[in-house]
Amino acid sequence: MRELVYYIATSIDGFIADPAGDFSSFPLDPETLAVLFDRYPETCPIHAREALGVTGAPRRFDTVLMGRRTHQPAVDAGLVGGAYPHLRQIVAAHWALPEAPGLEVINGDLTSKVRALKAEAGRDIWLCGGAELAGQLIGEIDEIQLKINPLVLGAGIPLFRSEPLRRTFNPGGLEWLPGGVSLATFRAAVSSG
Template sequence: MRELVYHVATSLDGFIADAAGDFSQFPQDRETLAALFDRYPETCPAHLREALGVTGAPRRFDTVVMGRRTHAPALDAGLVGGAYPHLRQVVVTHRDLPASSDVEVVGGDVRAGVADLLAEPGKDVWLCGGADLAGQLVDLVDEIQVKVNPILLGDGIPLFRGLDRPRDVHAVAVEPLPGGVMLVTYRTRPRG
């Protein structure tokens, strides 16, 4: 069965963006990006692939799930087809989005919609963000990969929002990346 992997950047103090949703304060070291995109080339947005020399085919993920606010920068840049047209793109929202054959919209029972995705054959599913969606899907998440950036934001959008109770996770790997970023991997349940 496919796994849901929350692969996201965060500040050292646990914020995925500032209070306004801006994540541009995170360092954008080319060596860090190269290391991350070497591991998961599919996580590089299409409009940056050529400039960053990312040519690899998807390795782990064939589907990306994100909330409307995470999808918004693509729309703001005029990318109606989304930032990841090389993946199946699923945007969770109860609002209308511009029509695109490259973006699926899931509304209503979000957990059931994502559970149905996970039951389909294919590679793992990348939960791209954001905090509200991660909070809603936390019980479906198999793995959390946090790219901890060497910056303190002090306030902002947390990694998860709206959790109704504590959950145990188990650290399985800590890997230093160029640029002072640490890739920390947690499992919510054993693999398999």
């Protein structure tokens, strides 16, 4: 069974972007990016792949799941096929999006739809963002990988927005990356009930 992995950058104080949704304050150290994109080349957006020399085939994920606001920068940049055309791209949106090649739009009962995705054959599913979608799907997240950037934003968009159900995760590891970023991994605790 495939896993849903919330793999996202955050500040030390748990914000994935500033209050306006901008995440450009996160440092983009070339050495950090090289390590992260060597691990998961599929997470490098199409517009940056050539510039950064990322050519690797997907290693862990074959599907990316994101909310409409996470997908919007690709639309604004004119990336008709989305930021990740090398993956199956699924956008969760409450209303219709413009038709685009390679994009699937889901809405309604997201939990059931994600369970069906997880039951399909293939590689894991990357939950790219955002906070509302992560909050809605907290019960389906198998692993959280936080790229913790060495800064405090003070306010902004939290890792989870809405009233997520309480869920326990076990520490899975902590790695120090170049540029002062740490990668913290947490695995969903298996309930004994």
